[in-house]
Amino acid sequence: MFESRGAKKFRNKKVKTKFRENIEPQEVFLDSLAQRREAEFGVSEKKFEVPLSGRILQGFLIFTIILILGLFCKTFQFQVLEHKGFLAQAQENKFIIKSLQASRGVIYDSKENQLVFNKSSFDLIADKKELPQSDDNKKNIFKTVSNVIKWNFEDLERKINNSEDQIILVLENLDHQTLILLETKIAELPGFEIQRNSTRDYEESKIFSHIIGYTGKINAEELGENPDVYLGFDYVGRAGVEKSYEEVLRKNPGKIRMEKDVYGHIISREAVSLPESGKSLILWLDSELQKKITTELEKMIKNFGAKEGTAVALNPKTGGVMALVSLPSFDNNLFNKGTDPEALKNLLQDAQHPLYNRVIAGQYPVGSTIKPLTASAALQEKLISPSKNISCEGKITIPHRYDPEIIYEYKDWTIHGWTNMRKAIAESCNVYFYTIGGGYENQKGLGPSRIKKYLELFGWGDKTQIDLPGEGRGFIPSPQWKEETKKEGWWDGDTYNLAIGQGDIAITPLQVAASFVAIANRGTLYQPKIVQKIIDPSTSSGQEAKVIEEISPTILRENFIDSENLQVVRDGMRQAVTGEGAPQASSILLNSLPVKVAAKTGTAQLPKYDHYNNWITVFAPYEDPEIVLTVMIGNVKGMQTAAIPVAKEILNWYFSEKGTEEPRE
Numbered sequence: 001m002f003e004s005r006g007a008k009k010f011r012n013k014k015v016k017t018k019f020r021e022n023i024e025p026q027e028v029f030l031d032s033l034a035q036r037r038e039a040e041f042g043v044s045e046k047k048f049e050v051p052l053s054g055r056i057l058q059g060f061l062i063f064t065i066i067l068i069l070g071l072f073c074k075t076f077q078f079q080v081l082e083h084k085g086f087l088a089q090a091q092e093n094k095f096i097i098k099s100l101q102a103s104r105g106v107i108y109d110s111k112e113n114q115l116v117f118n119k120s121s122f123d124l125i126a127d128k129k130e131l132p133q134s135d136d137n138k139k140n141i142f143k144t145v146s147n148v149i150k151w152n153f154e155d156l157e158r159k160i161n162n163s164e165d166q167i168i169l170v171l172e173n174l175d176h177q178t179l180i181l182l183e184t185k186i187a188e189l190p191g192f193e194i195q196r197n198s199t200r201d202y203e204e205s206k207i208f209s210h211i212i213g214y215t216g217k218i219n220a221e222e223l224g225e226n227p228d229v230y231l232g233f234d235y236v237g238r239a240g241v242e243k244s245y246e247e248v249l250r251k252n253p254g255k256i257r258m259e260k261d262v263y264g265h266i267i268s269r270e271a272v273s274l275p276e277s278g279k280s281l282i283l284w285l286d287s288e289l290q291k292k293i294t295t296e297l298e299k300m301i302k303n304f305g306a307k308e309g310t311a312v313a314l315n316p317k318t319g320g321v322m323a324l325v326s327l328p329s330f331d332n333n334l335f336n337k338g339t340d341p342e343a344l345k346n347l348l349q350d351a352q353h354p355l356y357n358r359v360i361a362g363q364y365p366v367g368s369t370i371k372p373l374t375a376s377a378a379l380q381e382k383l384i385s386p387s388k389n390i391s392c393e394g395k396i397t398i399p400h401r402y403d404p405e406i407i408y409e410y411k412d413w414t415i416h417g418w419t420n421m422r423k424a425i426a427e428s429c430n431v432y433f434y435t436i437g438g439g440y441e442n443q444k445g446l447g448p449s450r451i452k453k454y455l456e457l458f459g460w461g462d463k464t465q466i467d468l469p470g471e472g473r474g475f476i477p478s479p480q481w482k483e484e485t486k487k488e489g490w491w492d493g494d495t496y497n498l499a500i501g502q503g504d505i506a507i508t509p510l511q512v513a514a515s516f517v518a519i520a521n522r523g524t525l526y527q528p529k530i531v532q533k534i535i536d537p538s539t540s541s542g543q544e545a546k547v548i549e550e551i552s553p554t555i556l557r558e559n560f561i562d563s564e565n566l567q568v569v570r571d572g573m574r575q576a577v578t579g580e581g582a583p584q585a586s587s588i589l590l591n592s593l594p595v596k597v598a599a600k601t602g603t604a605q606l607p608k609y610d611h612y613n614n615w616i617t618v619f620a621p622y623e624d625p626e627i628v629l630t631v632m633i634g635n636v637k638g639m640q641t642a643a644i645p646v647a648k649e650i651l652n653w654y655f656s657e658k659g660t661e662e663p664r665e
Helices: 005-022 025-041 054-081 083-094 135-149 153-161 176-188 205-212 220-225 240-244 287-304 341-348 367-380 421-427 430-438 447-457 479-486 492-499 509-520 563-578 588-592 643-658
Strands: 095-100 116-127 167-171 192-202 214-217 235-239 254-260 266-273 280-283 308-314 321-327 390-392 395-399 407-411 417-419 524-526 531-536 546-550 555-558 598-605 611-620 627-637
Touching (some): 135 176, 153 167, 176 192, 205 240, 205 321, 214 240, 235 240, 287 321, 287 627, 308 509, 367 421, 367 430, 367 509, 367 563, 367 598, 390 430, 395 492, 407 492, 417 421, 421 430, 421 563, 430 492, 447 492, 509 611, 509 627, 563 598, 588 643, 611 643, 627 643
Antiparallel strands (some): 095 254, 254 266, 280 531, 308 627, 524 555, 531 546, 598 611, 611 627
């Protein structure tokens, strides 16, 4: 069928009308505008809005989900996994733990005279965590502090900022004026604190310094080993009793927890643990005897122009150290904080080495001091009867083992005539001890191995185990040592020298005194000890101090020489004083003392042939000894008697003061 023209026109109009039913008015306007712009400028702008693609919307959705999951995971980490850590940090910010200082233990002599004191001191401390965050505020505080303590501002800033420690010791042992100025300003100086501390004050320091020792600032290693006991600016024992009894003397600081609000104000305080002072020590030391020995020894060293001197007094019933003097000495107060740094520097650089404890660490040739020990060995080995006489005509002669025309002479200091063991000890006869030491003619000798064996039994050549740091071992030569060290054989002359204490032998004064303790008490070798008791310093006033530990005597060896053999040696040492049967007795000067004494001298030649170490060892009273005294004056020019007058003055004072006079033989 054919459609009329009018009908077709109507249908098209209807369709067009239907099509535009979904077009908004602004779209008609925009389309017409676009057509006009296209006609005028040739720019096609069919549409101003383009819908987003599905891929972009999908990517945005995935990103949102990942972000939400990430936030959730981080929240889970903070709230669950790291909850304890953040809680601890919050508590740390809320609470401050401060140490409560305690006192270091002090030291007394045997009569409970206090030798060491704790003196209050004040230190300026900086806590980096408490300093202001603002650089300007921090600098203002540094400038204020530097003005008060009279420091350069840059030095103070550098010291604090460059330190790896959280808490820095800025200035220790504040003087009185600086302390007062800081006290008035400290509330306005956040991050800085005045800490009360203590420093050691040593009574008559030069007299007791080698026994007491001194303290020094703790190092990082020591702090790391005991972080709960020490603080970064504590002092610990560095020498003497201060060092060997550090764990006893040291303090145990308490702790206080302070709570602060968000503004940093302290709102409460709570004691976490109470401070505990260190334990105190009572020594075997007789401080008056120590002073007397020091005075007499200093006087004699000056008179003889000697370089050094030592003296040690032991209790032969316990091994307790009654006195120990090493000269030259030093002022141990110089090691305390805030003292004269220039004086300390001079001390450390002193060519005479006053810090060196010569009594326990100095190793010297002993000369004739060895002879009672050599005699004990010969008797114990039954090599000779004590009553057998040997002709001592001033020397022995030994032909060379390969060439008889070469003759070696070993001289004595004088002619003694016929000499038995007691007389040989009393007159210090070299020929007699050459003979029993190395053998001569028809008399067999000990030989180097047996001499060394018995010297070691008496404690020579090894540490006595005294409770002081830095002890030397001493040295006894042997054929094996000479072969390995000097690439030489051992000759008869080496044995003769060893038998009278010459040659390469080197022994400490303490070892000498300890060995004669065994002779004095008839056979017991004790470990020398400085400390007698450990006491609790917190005992109430007026009450006797509570003894924490009483340190018992320690026997190292006993009955290694028969008592009858030791009695022969004791008789010879007594004759050295009385001169009976020994007209050339070595210690006759001591016969005027108020008690009976026994003695043995020694003169050891040094590499400088006209210089000697001058020795004497004495014990008294003879029958029931209560003191063994060894004196050594080093580097004395010529064959002078230096040690005997010192021993005489000391013992005369000691026994006169005690009122223990006994009739002399």
